[in-house]
Amino acid sequence: MALGDFNELEVARAVDFGLYLTSDDGDLLLPGKYVPEGTQIGDKLRVFVYRDSEDRLIATNLEPLAKINEFAALTVRDVSEVGAFLDWGLEKDLFLPYRNQRRALRPGQRVTVFVYLDETSDRIVANAKWERYLPDVEFTGQAGDQVQLFVADETELGYPVIVNGTHQGLLYHNEVFRPLRLGDTPTGYVRQVRPDGKLDISLQKAGYDEALDAADTLLDVLRKAGGALPLSDKSEPDDIYRRLGMSKKVFKKALGTLYKRGLVQLSPEETRLVSGE
Incomplete structure (x- = not known):
């Protein structure tokens, strides 16, 4: 069973408050409000598996804003001394530990994170230092190539972007003539490949x-x-x-x-x- 992702699991038994689904890690609950009408014992359901507030495995048919090993721009719901809690579309918020933050956050703010499974705690957590999770491979394209962008941040220079899901690039402020928001996914064009492997990007063809x-x-x-x-x-x-x-x-x-x-x-x-x- 894949924690932090969707799974096809079989309905094992019914209880007053939902269904128990069978998996290699034992039976887990699909609460009644998420049970599709007409579901029978033995049916297989596509569910997302994560941990509830008591760290128990639980299933849902809600669609999260991000699965593990994905980048996402999420809204901060709350902050505490240990970290921030992000809205990712599920009942339990996604935890962004303080050590994984790039800067202090406040409720209502958007932040780009990489979602991963912490091997020590076996919990799904987020890291705002997203560039660490880009693969260390050479960009094989060239200037002029069309690329897909993910707007990850805004700095004094411009907008750091994730290019094709694999490389880091920068849209300079003087190259941007429309409002951009964290999480936007515009089409862009490679201006140049810098010696450090990072990319200068434009929203217009040259x-x-x-x-x-x-x-x-x-x-x-x-x-x-x-x-x-x-x-x-x-x-x-x-x-x-x-x-x-x-x-x-x-x-x-x-x-x-x-x-x-x-x-x-x-x-x-x-x-x-x-x-x-």
Whole structure:
């Protein structure tokens, strides 16, 4: 049986307060409120197994926000002298020991953690020093590659991110033109692979590819808006970002691309599709 993960377990017997499921580690309780209607003795159920507040093995059909060996951005429910307690979607909160914290936490704050099974206590715990759990392997990609990101933190420099679930990267503040939240999973692009193996990341494609993508986005928004937008190369960066989710620099590249194609008319107050587009 896998503690901290989902298991297919057989129903052994029924009691007033639920069902007991059989496993290699002995029978464990599935409380009545989690029992699917119509379940019979001998049926097999997919359940998540963890420990309750008295350290007893218990099953649930609730979906946790993270299983063991996964990264997750979770909300702090409470703090104490020994650590913090995180909401991970189950009745019993996930424990983040004080020694595993990167900085002092407060209730309501989000924190990125790695969830693991502590071999000494046989308990599921969290560690906010998540970079320790990234595999020590060389990044085999190259600049320009599209990657999947997990926003793990925010610092003075930018947003540390987990790249493809395996490597550490950084989104610099001056490369980010939209709000980001811990746990967001945007698509990104490798700017460069640094000598220390870490990655510089951007949310936009570099160079000409970036301009083409932005031009397609702008064209689509113009069509949906009826052919005109109150934006031009004189517009404020915040107005451009709010409507298009791109920087003013990228917007101007997109405008230039569409203008060269003869698809838009430009004025100081607006951008308008050429009639017939």
